Amino acid sequence: MNEYAHHLDKLPAILKKGLGRDLCTCNGVVKMDVIKAIIDGATTIEEVRRETYASTGIGCCAQQIERLIECLCEPDTE
């Protein structure tokens, strides 16, 4: 988890909640797994879907995933 810690700093507080809970309840994919996939290089919802199966249900979590990609793929501001 530590190697991911500084990436998590990019997320607004509200998106850091419930990391161990399902983000995609349709497929039982926990939020941290989605975040890890993005940090490890998935930059589109299709890539996240391929890596984690998140959002392959009825797609109700797609917007949350888009937002995570947006935050996590922002260039470092330091």
Ligand code: FES
């Ligand atoms: S919660 Fe992910 S597709 Fe429904």
